[in-house]
Amino acid sequence: MRKLSLVSLSALVLAGCAASSAETAPAPAATAAPAPAPYAPVIPKGTGIFAEPSNLPFQAPDFSKIKESDYEPAIEQGITILLAEVDAIANNPEAPTFENTFVAMEKSGAMLTRVMYVFSALTSANTNDNLDAIDTRVSPKLAAMRDAITLNPKLFARVKTIYDNRASLGLAPDQLQVVELTYENMVRNGALLSAADKAKLSDINGKLSTLQTEFGQKLTKGTKDAALVVNGKAGVAGLGAGEVAAAEKAAADRGLAKGSFVLPLQNTTQQPLLATLSNRATRQALFEKSWNRSERGDATDTRGLILQIAALRAEKAKLLGFENFAAYQLSDQMAKTPAAALTFLESFVPALGAAQKKDAGELNALIRKEGGKFTVTPADWDYYAEKLRKQKYDLDEGQVKPYLEITNVLENGVFFAANQLFGLTFKKRTDIPVYHPDVTVYTVYDADGSELALFYFDPWKRDNKSGGAWMSNFVDQNGLTGTKPVVFNVSNYTKPAPGQPALVTWDDAETMFHEFGHALHGMLSNQRYPSISGTNTARDFVEFPSQWFENFMTEPKVLANFAKHYKTGEPMPAALVAKIEKASTFNQGYALGEVITAALLDLKWHTLSPGEQVANVNAFEDAALGSLKAKGLMIDQVPPRYRTSYFRHIWGGGYAAGYYAYSWTEMLDHDAYAWFVENGGMTRKNGQHIRDTILSQGHAKDYTVMYRNFAGRDPRVEPMLKARGLK
Secondary structure: OOOOOOOOOOOOOOOOOOOOOOOOOOOOOOOOOOOOOOOOOOOOOOOOOOOOOOOOHHHOOOOOOOOHHHHHHHHHHHHHHHHHHHHHHHOOOOOOOHHHHHHHHHHOOHHHHHHHHHHHHHHHHOOOHHHHHHHHHHHHHHHHHHHHHHOOHHHHHHHHHHHHOHHHOOOOHHHHHHHHHHHHHHHHOOOOOOHHHHHHHHHHHHHHHHHHHHHHHHHHHHHHHOOEEEEOHHHHOOOOHHHHHHHHHHHHHOOOOOOEEEEOOOOOOOOHHHHOOOOHHHHHHHHHHHHOOOOOOOOOOOHHHHHHHHHHHHHHHHHOOOOOHHHHHHOOOOOOOHHHHHHHHHOOHHHHHHHHHHHHHHHHHHHHHOOOOOOOOHHHHHHHHHHHHHHHHOOOHHHHHHHOEHHHHHHHHHHHHHHHHHOOEEEEEOOOOOOOOOOEEEEEEOOOOOEEEEEEEEEEOOOOOOOOOEEEEEEOOEOOOOEOOEEEEEEEEOOOOOOOOOEOOHHHHHHHHHHHHHHHHHHOOOOOOHHHOOOOOOHHHHHHHHHHHHHHHHOHHHHHHHOEOOOOOOEOOHHHHHHHHHHHHOOHHHHHHHHHHHHHHHHHHHOOOOOOOOOOHHHHHHHHHHHHHHOOOOOOOOOOOOOHHHOHHHHOOOOOOOOOHHHHHHHHHHHHHHHHHHOOOOOHHHHHHHHHHHHOOOOOOOHHHHHHHHHOOOOOOHHHHHHOOOO
16 A cells, blocks of 8 residues: 655745836835835645535535545545645734634645545444445555644644743633643644654554554454344244345345344444344344354454554553553543543442343343253343343333434434433425435524525434444534534444334433434534534544433433323323333443443553553453453343454544443433433423533533533542442
């Protein structure tokens, strides 16, 4: 793979003032020295569809005109233009000021931002071989570009001059924050290294970019290829009619014979269908497919990449002066240190171990009662847990799904909650082109009726879509340019077969609220500078608004507004709601245990010392999980939510040494919801308060300060423990 050389991509020139010809207008004998020519560097102009903002509302990308052949040249032009803009800032002969350095940096890279937001969205949500090939080619170029900016000595000198004098410059608080964060980011990315070490860092970054891109591509293909093929209807016994029809259609789409069924994998270890598949052999086969999806020794095996990525990250940390990669990653997070994150995670282990032991005992007793001569395995856990849930609480997921039609959940649940808290309203649009027919678009209006944002919703699983669910932007909120956010949510719910109702599970509905919490964080942003707007926050803060918004799914007036039977329109019966509430703390030893274990596995990988050799991914994982087993967790029955080989969050998704953030921010979210309960509940006043102190702030302030501004105190872990039934 070709590596982009670091070369000068533009020449800076000064534009001369217009002057008369010497022959026709000779200068007088005595005159003042001419004024110096203004600094006017030449910046290349882009061409193609991404060269200028879209003409669509909100500058939304025009997918009706974008072609695959547009991406690579636009990315390359965008890199060239951005480097020229940065070079112009770095070489400005004027003394550095906030305006000519930081504001200029904030305004740079517009074309590259436009194309990369669209390209990144499609390579995650609707990719193909052509897009993957482009991604492979441009990833090292983008890594080199980032290094050319963060390691530019002239640029850093200007940044440092303002940083060193920031206290005397009369900067506004948001400007001071931009200065400090930019300086710290450049230092964290090697600005103080020697020239030789900068070269080493650039080499590492280029390799990491390539490897991480390759990991994501391998995993997407491996997950698709590992779908379970079941022959005969007996093998899918227990599934609902809609699920059977979807599995039959998936088989037909793959050209398989009639009577075949395909059960595709989701991104996590546990698969939703395990809760209802009554055929134990099918359950075991589905679990094995999930557990071994990227360990088959073929072209989709990710383990070799993982060893390289882990080693390079440790080497990078050492180069930047950190003990390990986790120490490097956490130095600018709320937790600050791996020790703090580990202490937080391990504080749950005693209660989780006890809960798992108790739950496993109950499941094994149920198995014995039904005549089974085996003890519960991970492939059995959800199936028997669902049976036990029905017995204990008379609650069946099949009773719940008819009340969760997806559009109703979105428009009368998610949107309704946003209306009650913030006064937002939504209008579906059919005039905005989309990248796939599954996508729906809405205009979001603020409480005063003004346009606030554009929102895209892409719910259904596709073979060419990355697993999981996420939020991102096509356009950022930017006070300098006045652009309003264009936000999208992507998920992987099971698409119904034609003619079947679009029903989702309770967990799916909760995920819809979660991802829209991220969307709110982007939509409600109100900052001058894009680098600190929206979700541009630490990993252990960014999940806070999303998890907090989940709480409003079960707010009585919200639930009553959307949980209605898809056929009759009748509201979910109060008795069923009561069962759901009563069962909310059921099986938490598993539910939280798999997350905590995955987070601890993540930290284990990223606290490797530089030079520490790992010869075998599986052996390392076994040792890491074995240490947790020794502390009381039932690893053999409750495996991590993600195994090393398919842990996209940490090897290709930006959460390296940061998966603990989901639990850390869960602490914040439950404490914030407790504040709501203590202060009058779901009111517009309280919604405005969290909007003002958290959701509109981006990273305009220190995270601890923001939380104290909201709650009047530091967060407490007790509400989380109570919500999980662990206290």
